[in-house]
Amino acid sequence: MDQRETLEKAYQAWKERVLEPFVHKSGGATDNRVETVSEIPVNPLYTPLDAPDAQYLDKLGFPGEYPFTRGIYPNMYRGRLWTMRQYAGFGTAEESNLRYRYLLEQGQTGLSVAFDLPTQMGYDSDAPEAQGEVGKVGVAIDTLKDMEILLDQIPLDRVSVSMTINAPAAILLLMVVAVAKRQGVDIRRLSGTIQNDILKEYAARGTYIFPPKPSMRLITDIFRWCSVHLPHWNTISISGYHIREAGSTAAQEVAFTLANGMEYVKAALEAGLAVDQFAPRLSFFFNAHMDFFEEIAKYRAARRLWAEIMRTRFGAQDPRSWQLRFHTQTAGSTLTAQQPDTNVVRVTLQALAAVLGGTQSLHTNAKDEALALPTEESARLALRTQQVIAYESGVTATVDPLGGSYYIEWLTDRIMQQALYYIDQIDQRGGAVAAIEAGYIQREIQDAAYRFQQKVETGEQVIVGVNRFRLEEPPPSQLMRVDEAIGRRQVEKLHQVKAARDPKRVTDALARLEQAASRPDAPLMEPLLEAVESYATLGEMVGVLKKHFGQYRPPVFI
Structure with a gap:
């Protein structure tokens, strides 16, 4: 008899001689089904038989x-150690910058930037679609000026930057690149994630x-x-x-x-x-x-x-x-x-x-x-x-x-x-x-x-405090609230940037981006960087791309 057969017999004997009588005595059932949260059945015991x-x-x-x-x-x-990267961002770039610097002072080792919903969807803060959402679930970024403020006093050659951004990820990444260039940082030293x-x-x-x-x-x-x-x-x-x-x-x-x-x-x-x-x-x-x-x-x-x-x-x-x-x-x-x-x-x-x-x-x-x-x-x-x-x-x-x-x-x-x-x-x-x-x-x-x-x-899946072990609680207090005036301040700042930038430079940069977008194999990052550095807005750049790429409309599944 080999070692595996010996173990199999010993395991079966343990179940019959020790486990089953014990469970029966305590009023349970040996075939009681236990699962992980993902519904994988779990045995009462694992041995070398399960992991050769x-x-x-x-x-x-x-x-x-x-x-x-x-x-x-x-x-x-x-x-x-792993990078301790606390996801943060709210309101304007000024407020989020203060939170990032605070977290770095407290021992955080990398930034993780949360953007507001208009930014994630490619809208400027003054767009009708952005009304009521500016700065609510993350920081509002409309132009390179916002990114300059967001990363002020953040040493980009030493602190990695992670950004939760998807559809307009190229634009936000290039804003970080442009800020690094203005800080005099060799962009080849930048580290982070989009x-x-x-x-x-x-x-x-x-x-x-x-x-x-x-x-x-x-x-x-x-x-x-x-x-x-x-x-x-x-x-x-x-x-x-x-x-x-x-x-x-x-x-x-x-x-x-x-x-x-x-x-x-x-x-x-x-x-x-x-x-x-x-x-x-x-x-x-x-x-x-x-x-x-x-x-x-x-x-x-x-x-x-x-x-x-x-x-x-x-x-x-x-x-x-x-x-x-x-x-x-x-x-x-x-x-x-x-x-x-x-x-x-x-x-x-x-x-x-x-x-x-x-x-x-x-x-x-x-x-x-x-x-x-x-x-x-x-x-x-x-x-x-x-x-x-x-x-x-x-x-x-x-x-x-x-x-x-x-x-x-x-x-x-x-x-x-x-x-x-x-x-x-x-x-x-x-x-x-x-x-x-x-x-x-x-x-x-x-x-x-x-x-x-x-x-x-x-009640089969217990959630403590929700479907078991409940308490009568007073309404929550001392919660963070984003000031409704933030949206107005962000729109005012956006209009100031537009008024101060070189309109011809912006127009030329967006024209070159449109030309690249219209050609299926043309590189896009170079004209996007030019548009970013001209202080074109996120919405303006996304608008050019929408013109040639179209907009996604999800299918309806029945």
Whole structure:
């Protein structure tokens, strides 16, 4: 009898002799179904039978080497902690600049810029569509002047800048470039990330402007330009975060995110770029949800799967092209307006899962974000949560400390298998764009969200303070409110910039941008930079592109 057979017999004997009598005596059932939050059935115990050692080198290996399951760097946080990048931005550039400088003084190590909805949609603050939304959910950026104020006294050669911007990402990136040039910073030293992930906007979030084909043209042109001029900039942050916030499971988050990543790789290859020219600067953005072990396994599965995809499907030769580098944000959808102090516990567990899963940067949500934009105090507490994990918990002492856990390794395999199923379904439909256009990805997310909400409604899924352990609470106080006058002040500033700029320079720059946009293969980044530096407005530049690209109108699925 070999060792596996011996273990199988011993395990069965334990179940019959120890587990079943104990459960029966306590009034339970041995077949009681327990699941992760993503509906993966969980056994009461995991053993070496669930994670065979024989596959260690193929499935796990060592950190810093293919398949990167255990981390993309050999010594991970022993060498350098993750970047503590608190997502912030509200009102005008002046106010947001003060918040960024405060967070940097408190120990934040990178900026993460939140833009208001008009900026995300390509509207100037004086557009009718922007009325009532200016500065509400992020900072308003209309021209290069706003970006100059936003980044005032921020050393761009030492602080990385992440921007959650998609459809107009090229324009906002070039505003940062223009500011760096004015600061005298060598732009080749700039580091940071633009989200620039339009496919998930069509599927899960909605801040799109242009149809898919011209949007992909813009994205691949960003890849091209940055490979020459911004070698340390992450040209895209392929986002599963919003897919998960829309209600997907963990495996769907991995699958749909990586499928979008494959679509961007294919588009870049079709545009004539070599895979190892741009792939090392691809990055990802994942959610940290509430099921602690499932989230850790999710990150490990995503790393292994991306390494395999890039090496075998796309033939990348540079090991950096195989590495899945990712930012994590704790799950805003799990925050509750009820008993908001409880959110501190949720965020702590989610942040710890991200760290144990090997994230490269992290944003921790503030406890009051289910009610309003975070106050300075709650934003500081969210940052302190990361700092306690980093400096006091001991979890950074060794690489992948949960690696080898029978449960973690089994769950990593299971999430990878489920993700591969969805990727195969997307492949059969012709790729991510075709699957989005057919409504496949949207329907899968909606179905998962519906099943979860049903469990919340019935009480099967407990949400503390919401469907169990409720309290009678007074109305929340000391919340942050954005002054309604901010919109008027921003419009006044925009009009001042327009009055002070050289109108001929603006007109000429926009004409050159229009000429480039009208030619399918013309580079766009160079004329966009010229327009940015002429102080053309975001809305003016987007308007030129709309004229030739059109506007996306989502199909209706029944």
